Amino acid sequence: ALDVVATRTWVRPMACVHTDVDTNCAVVRGRLVQPRVFVDDVHMPGGLEVLRSYIPQELYLVEAYAGGAYVRVYTNDYVERLTRSRKPLPPLFPW
16 A cells, blocks of 8 residues: 555655654655554554555555645545445544
């Protein structure tokens, strides 16, 4: 799924230079930052690395906001559950 984000959005994963952990950052407005990643509306502290555990066929929708600082990913299962319950997708920024 990380490849889908790289090819379908303007987010370009790059190695983070400011951490000892093998994580992916992205250039956002000229700065290297670790994007906040939400999978099925749950914040994933692992950032873009979390997306390596998903295959593209599992994804329903991939969105990037604020120049790539926020990435939202929805799985097929999650969207199907929402459709059955008729609940709308929650806003990215609840404030």
